[in-house]
Amino acid sequence: MSTKEQTLIWLAELPDESPVWRELHDDARLLRDVAAAEEDVRTGRERSIAEARRLLEQKWDLRHSKSA
Secondary structure: OOHHHHHHHHHHHOOOOOOHHHHHHHHHHHHHHHHHHHHHHHOOOOOOHHHHHHHHHHHHHHHHHHHO
């Protein structure tokens, strides 16, 4: 039996109201998000903090100039 199959069996045994579901859900979401971030880094889609700040400042400056 594969690890995935065994895990699914264990999960099926948990009661629907178990607080473990929320913890498992949050852990799975975190792992998925980390994997996505790692993929972004590998493919060059990440931005440095300085670059992100510069882009946000440009965006807000543009919004501010349109509302003035």
